Amino acid sequence: xxxxxxxxxxxxxxxxxxxxxxxxxxxxxxxxxxxxxxxxxxxxxxxxxxxxxxxxxxxxxxxxxxxxxxxxxxxxxxxxxxxxxxxxxxxxxxxxxxxxxxxxxxxxxxxxxxxxxxxxxxxxxxxxxxxxxxxxxxxxxxxxxxxxxxxxxxxxxxxxxxxxxxxxxxxxxxxxxxxxxxxxxxxxxxxxxxxxxxxxxxxxxxxxxxxxxxxxxxxxxxxxxxxxxxxxxxxxxxxxxxxxxxxxxxxxxxxxxxxxxxxxxxxxxxxxxxxxxxxxxxxxxxxxxxxxxxxxxxxxxxxxx
Numbered sequence: 001x002x003x004x005x006x007x008x009x010x011x012x013x014x015x016x017x018x019x020x021x022x023x024x025x026x027x028x029x030x031x032x033x034x035x036x037x038x039x040x041x042x043x044x045x046x047x048x049x050x051x052x053x054x055x056x057x058x059x060x061x062x063x064x065x066x067x068x069x070x071x072x073x074x075x076x077x078x079x080x081x082x083x084x085x086x087x088x089x090x091x092x093x094x095x096x097x098x099x100x101x102x103x104x105x106x107x108x109x110x111x112x113x114x115x116x117x118x119x120x121x122x123x124x125x126x127x128x129x130x131x132x133x134x135x136x137x138x139x140x141x142x143x144x145x146x147x148x149x150x151x152x153x154x155x156x157x158x159x160x161x162x163x164x165x166x167x168x169x170x171x172x173x174x175x176x177x178x179x180x181x182x183x184x185x186x187x188x189x190x191x192x193x194x195x196x197x198x199x200x201x202x203x204x205x206x207x208x209x210x211x212x213x214x215x216x217x218x219x220x221x222x223x224x225x226x227x228x229x230x231x232x233x234x235x236x237x238x239x240x241x242x243x244x245x246x247x248x249x250x251x252x253x254x255x256x257x258x259x260x261x262x263x264x265x266x267x268x269x270x271x272x273x274x275x276x277x278x279x280x281x282x283x284x285x286x287x288x289x290x291x292x293x294x295x296x297x298x299x300x301x302x303x304x305x
Contacts, residue, residue: 007106007110011140013028013116013117014143015117018145018259019143021117033229033234040105048098064254071083097134099134123190147278148278149274151179152284173287178284206222209273219238241266
């Protein structure tokens with residue numbers, strides 16, 4: 001049975017890791033008509049059983065968002081006791097499709113509208129198509145960050161391990177060079193190709209730097225696009241992401257669910273977000289190379305200079 005008509009259409013935020021997705025999704029999720037989730041990651045698998053079984057080893061952290069969300073929604077708290085409840089909640093649902101699990105969460109927060117940001121969705125077209133099949137009327141916010149600052153930021157995570165795990169390696173050099181522009185380009189290309197199949201009414205592209213440097217105007221524009229309240233009360237709520245129940249480290253065993261830097265400091269920071277020019281050597285390359293032509297062309301087409 002399709003649940004598409006039983007709850008508001010979800011908002012899915014698409015973007016690369018370290019592209020303000022944790023902050024922006026939590027800001028939007030504080031809107032009185034929306035409900036901001038941590039990273040659910042559900043659509044990387046067909047069933048909940050496949051989802052859980054696929055996330056072994058270091059990938060277990062990709063379960064944290066779902067665990068925290070279920071704990072909060074079904075017990076009203078995120079504690080060691082509620083985490084045990086989540087395990088019991090999962091057992092009878094293991095054969096359910098991940099789409100049905102997501103629909104159940106949507107119904108749980110109705111009349112609010114779920115905001116989900118799971119960067120892993122944009123890594124593979126099949127994940128994005130799984131979202132579209134489950135929610136043919138979902139809305140998509142394509143959130144971008146300058147590829148220079150996004151690359152520098154992702155290289156700070158575990159001494160570049162995250163970039164390596166995302167296959168951002170240039171093997172044409174000796175030794176190979178970790179180069180995050182490669183994954184930035186692949187992710188944006190995947191998102192662009194997917195959104196070509198989505199009604200323009202249900203998609204919006206936003207430069208993260210513009211949103212954070214012009215919060216009031218940009219947030220009101222997003223609200224207008226979604227058809228939700230654009231008033232001062234709603235705006236004020238969105239300016240306090242730190243009030244989200246997921247804007248902090250969770251209990252042992254489910255302490256993440258969002259970018260750890262955001263969880264440690266979720267409040268909006270004063271000052272402007274930098275957006276450096278695209279031209280010039282890349283700080284992470286020792287050979288003085290600049291952005292590849294295809295990366296430069298894409299970034300310029302999306303609004304960077």
